Amino acid sequence: MLFNSIEFAIFLPIVFILHWFVFSRTQHSRNLLLTAASFLFYGWWDWRFLLLMVGTATVDYFLAQVIGSSANPRVRKWVLAGSLISNLGVLFFFKYFDFFVQSFAESFTFFGGHLTATSLNIVLPVGISFYTFQALSYTIDVYRGNLKATKDYLAYLTFISFFPQLVAGPIERATNLLPQFTRLPKFDYDVAVNGTRLILWGLFKKIVVADNCAIAVDVIFGRYTELSSSTLALGAMLFAFQIYCDFSGYSDVAIGTAKLFGIDLMTNFSLPYFSRNIPEFWRRWHISLSTWFKDYVYIPLGGNRGTLRIRIRNILVVFLVSGIWHGANWTFVVWGLLNAVYFIGYGLIIRGTADARIVAHDHVFPSVKELLQIGSTFLLTTVAWVFFRSETVTDAFRYLRRMVSPSLFSMPQPFPVKSLMAVGILLLIEWIQRRKAHGLDFEWTRVPAVARWTVYLVICIIVILNMGEPQKFIYFQF
Amino acid sequence: MVSRYTRNCALFIVVLLAIVFGFYFTSKRSYQDDLFKFPSSRNILVAGDSRTALSINDTIFSRAINVSNPAELYVYTYAKLKKLLPLNPQVDTVLLSFTFHSLTELTAHWSADVSMIRERLPRFAPLLGLEEESDLAIAAPLTFFEGLLETDRKNFSNILSSKRLSQFGEIGIGGYNPMAGEMSDWQATVKPEKDADEKMNTPYGMQIKYLEKIITLCSERGVTVILFSPPVHSSNPRRSMTPVILKKSLPSVSDKILLLDYSEMQYADSLYRDYLHFNPRGAKVFSSYLQQNGLRPFSGE
Numbered sequence: 001m002l003f004n005s006i007e008f009a010i011f012l013p014i015v016f017i018l019h020w021f022v023f024s025r026t027q028h029s030r031n032l033l034l035t036a037a038s039f040l041f042y043g044w045w046d047w048r049f050l051l052l053m054v055g056t057a058t059v060d061y062f063l064a065q066v067i068g069s070s071a072n073p074r075v076r077k078w079v080l081a082g083s084l085i086s087n088l089g090v091l092f093f094f095k096y097f098d099f100f101v102q103s104f105a106e107s108f109t110f111f112g113g114h115l116t117a118t119s120l121n122i123v124l125p126v127g128i129s130f131y132t133f134q135a136l137s138y139t140i141d142v143y144r145g146n147l148k149a150t151k152d153y154l155a156y157l158t159f160i161s162f163f164p165q166l167v168a169g170p171i172e173r174a175t176n177l178l179p180q181f182t183r184l185p186k187f188d189y190d191v192a193v194n195g196t197r198l199i200l201w202g203l204f205k206k207i208v209v210a211d212n213c214a215i216a217v218d219v220i221f222g223r224y225t226e227l228s229s230s231t232l233a234l235g236a237m238l239f240a241f242q243i244y245c246d247f248s249g250y251s252d253v254a255i256g257t258a259k260l261f262g263i264d265l266m267t268n269f270s271l272p273y274f275s276r277n278i279p280e281f282w283r284r285w286h287i288s289l290s291t292w293f294k295d296y297v298y299i300p301l302g303g304n305r306g307t308l309r310i311r312i313r314n315i316l317v318v319f320l321v322s323g324i325w326h327g328a329n330w331t332f333v334v335w336g337l338l339n340a341v342y343f344i345g346y347g348l349i350i351r352g353t354a355d356a357r358i359v360a361h362d363h364v365f366p367s368v369k370e371l372l373q374i375g376s377t378f379l380l381t382t383v384a385w386v387f388f389r390s391e392t393v394t395d396a397f398r399y400l401r402r403m404v405s406p407s408l409f410s411m412p413q414p415f416p417v418k419s420l421m422a423v424g425i426l427l428l429i430e431w432i433q434r435r436k437a438h439g440l441d442f443e444w445t446r447v448p449a450v451a452r453w454t455v456y457l458v459i460c461i462i463v464i465l466n467m468g469e470p471q472k473f474i475y476f477q478f
Numbered sequence: 479m480v481s482r483y484t485r486n487c488a489l490f491i492v493v494l495l496a497i498v499f500g501f502y503f504t505s506k507r508s509y510q511d512d513l514f515k516f517p518s519s520r521n522i523l524v525a526g527d528s529r530t531a532l533s534i535n536d537t538i539f540s541r542a543i544n545v546s547n548p549a550e551l552y553v554y555t556y557a558k559l560k561k562l563l564p565l566n567p568q569v570d571t572v573l574l575s576f577t578f579h580s581l582t583e584l585t586a587h588w589s590a591d592v593s594m595i596r597e598r599l600p601r602f603a604p605l606l607g608l609e610e611e612s613d614l615a616i617a618a619p620l621t622f623f624e625g626l627l628e629t630d631r632k633n634f635s636n637i638l639s640s641k642r643l644s645q646f647g648e649i650g651i652g653g654y655n656p657m658a659g660e661m662s663d664w665q666a667t668v669k670p671e672k673d674a675d676e677k678m679n680t681p682y683g684m685q686i687k688y689l690e691k692i693i694t695l696c697s698e699r700g701v702t703v704i705l706f707s708p709p710v711h712s713s714n715p716r717r718s719m720t721p722v723i724l725k726k727s728l729p730s731v732s733d734k735i736l737l738l739d740y741s742e743m744q745y746a747d748s749l750y751r752d753y754l755h756f757n758p759r760g761a762k763v764f765s766s767y768l769q770q771n772g773l774r775p776f777s778g779e
Binding site for chain 2: 016196464
């Protein structure tokens, strides 16, 4: 079930009404409803993968119980290893098996041999990368003592399967989310209204900006050998906004939806394209995944302690794994490595602590220096996005090579006016709202109800006018 | 507090739906009458679904004008005829596509398929009356709503572009529709439809209703309706069932209405693109036959 579909528009109010008017007397009944709703939401795609999700989650539930109840460090370590193998094994099989088989066969051919690879044509379950990482964070946190293993199987199942964030994040930590299913929430009117605004903002980003950019991006990337450099540059830039609005739009709808049920999910994006440098970009982009890698991969490897070589190694490992997490294609590996090079390069050149506050936090316009910093960071990330979007590494290199030629200064053809207008409006709103939580986070109490509703209606109508065939979210493929 | 929030949301949704529906009804463009006027030499109107859309080339069968449309339910045909007949008094015959599946649940997906309604409703909306819209909405409510939203989108962009149509074919609601293809290619890829036998035995009420309405409409205008079944490839096991289905589904009408059943007329495989439709070569041959022989009943020759 897609967030931007009529089925979800019917599903959500029904679940909301049942939640607050029928099932919220006890936390048990409430979790029952949320789990059932989540199963329906996920099973809408394919009920078979529902069994996979419940199966892997149940394995982790029992393994965490063993870890939590055992005082023997060896037993705890081995059981944790079992959880890692179980989760990563399932992920590897469904996501990477065919890729590694094909790559192995190709490398055999490269060295002069001949090997016919039999692909299993395995169907990738939606959201597998997200819920396996979420489940892993639970068992690891129990192992580390950050969290007690829960005996409430239903609360645990609700934590794993909670439908707003099940298929594309944010990847929640058990320490944040699980306790919210062990107590009854109280309905907060302001939180619910804010959640609704966030849903609207997320749909605007996804449908009006991302889906419009996608039309131009598909044409440009599909015909890149025929188009001018300026068009290719525009295509790369539009893809940067497509993936941002697609993914952050989904996260906004997920977080907003969760708020309707009294659940607080973590922020996943914080205006990444206003970043002044690469480390800041990674503090603002897909925050739930980057903090997951930081806490469960980078820091256990040593983090930024140790020699320069070890620190570089740690950064390379994290970005390589992050690239692989995104998909079974060498383009994602190169994307990850490129970002690692950026990150390492910045760390080697710049000393001192970067400003954690948003750019131009105390003035209206950015300074020239800030503008150059934002521009250069955006340029670097856009170059990396070309690998992310391309079918193959060769295509990406060809695309980038063709982007640098005298026709870079010509007028792009085709010239996607609608996409550029949508991006312009997005940037304007996000700039004005950069100190706030999201694009529609205004001081609404000062605005008369008629004016507020007019704004909401206009946004809804703009979203409806831009809806075509419901487009999948890009991160569903991960 | 939750009641207040729910009430406000419900009110908002009502207002939004009122705008969506209101815009649908108020922004329906009317097609100019001159788009629907055909030359006085064309006294036969060919209407219906892809069976006639692909088989009758009206540049060859020159007494006819083909306004058929692939996957067209009779409700759309009825809406078209309501507009066409008063503007074309020279029309004395309507050749209406009729096949063994026309009145069965096998055609139900034409109203339930979202991509079809998204493509179709915006074009037909100006011709549909409230009764037709209600029937389509009842047949597949969510799908109809998606079609309604798409109609709003198309109408909005039409208002912005103010493009003027200059001929019937530009509306996109019918016309001879040649589709290339070879029987052998189709046979290599075709998969049997699930539950086809069950659907064949289940009548589809909306199709029956609007076939009767078409017959009544034509009768009121003194126009002869002829149910017309173009040739069906010999590999189709149901090709002889057309008169049987008619008698079973419309017993009160089947004796009074003429069925021109060419289903069992034999043509070479190379003239078909699949077991129900001609390719352009087949359409040319069949249309030439009709041009030379007129609307003669097929008696197994």
